[in-house]
Amino acid sequence: MKRSSAGMTTLALFSTLLSRCGRCTGFGYLPTNNVGGNIKNTGSQASFVSRAFSAQAAAALRRVVRHSTTTTARTTPFSSRPFFHSIANTGCRRTSLVGAFSTVPTSADGCPLEFEIGPYNAAEVSISESSDNNDDEVLLDQIDRSIDYWRSNDYTSAWVSIPTSRARLIQPLATTTEYSNFGFDLHHTNSTLQTIVMKKWLREGTEDKIPPFATHQVGCAGFVLNHQNEILLIKEWSGPLSNRTPTKQWKLPGGLLDSGETFEEAACREVFEETGVPCEFESILTFWHRHGLKFGKSDLYYVCLLRPKSLEIEACPVEVSAAIWMPIDEFLETQDHPLIRHVLKESFDLDGSSSKPVGNVERLSPNAEMQTGGVQWPGRSPYPTYTSKPRS
Secondary structure (H helix, E strand, O other), rough: OOOOHHHHHHHHHHHHHHHHHHOOOEEEEOOOOOOOOOOOOOOOOOOEEOOOHHHHHHHHHHHHHHOOHHHHHHHHHHHHHHHHHHHOOOOOOOOOOHHHHHHHOOOOOOOOOOOEEEOOOOOEEOOOOOOOOOHHHHHHHHHHHHHHHHHOOOOOEEEEEEEEEEEHHHHHHHOOOOOOOOOEEEEEEEEOOOOEEEEEEEEOOOOOOOOOOOOOEEEEEEEOOOOOOOOOOOOOOOOOHHHOOOOOOEOOEEOOOOOOHHHHHHHHHHHHHHHHOEEEEEEEEEEEEEEHHHHHHHEEEEEEEEEEEEEEEOOOOOOEEEEEEEEEEHHHHHHHOOOHHHHHHHHHHOOOOOOOOOOOOOOOOOOOEEEEEEOOOOOOOOOOEEEEEEOO
């Protein structure tokens, strides 16, 4: 039987593949003629094919083809090249070489994987749950081919969200070899979805513009001021659970914002959880920005002016050892909490030097405060925006 030069090249590629991949066993038959061109079912037994090629072997073959053939072969989608397309039409089993290429789902525009377009023209893939290692091999090949597609269509980055049940995918995706496009980096984890997110910058030869994952934590405190000019203060617990003691310093109730929560919601929630006092949000008085927290994070902490709807205190025994209403005059005479003293001085012009008590006057008003507004683009919901204004 005569074989064309293209056929001989293809056979050489198969030989190269077989020498590099030890998982190719269990040979069968593929009806064929004119290897390297259109393959037809002639009824004769064929010269070669492995019925048990894994998707890993298929990926290796595709890389051999990519690195060993012409520019046209490198830029043509693998599953659409005549040789492999013809194999697909012979009806080989899913476990065969062809199964890794022809039976996988594709997106509507021809990408091997379905994906969403994220900000700045990013390609985002969410991997489903599976415990089948064969699925992993097929998936890795799909991702590999999708990277070619995304690059050729000028996507900036690729994102893969991996369920923790398939964390075994991290190692191959993080590795770059002669036969793969991978080289993904870990970006972050999502504890709510129980996923690990990896990213890859696709524009080779240019600076990776993907920012690191969240660098800050955001918290808030409630500066709850009643009509008698008393502020709501708490003491937390200190020490091990078996022998805990109250902290020495009085402080404002507060804590971290939950995901998707506003300052208004978080401040009122934290105060109610810790003291049982329901409140109404009025404004933001001040905030700090500090660095060097655990895990290398930075901290934004906002102090919110709240008006109590009730004066009755019911402190949370798990988090709070004591909660009281303390007159501002008493605080200035006896307490040294730097953040509270800063708020009293900068927002209310109170530093303890005045002999005039504040407990007998109407409820204090700050000199200025950040009031809630909104910035809105057409077709979008307004973004809560806080602007410093003098109190009228």
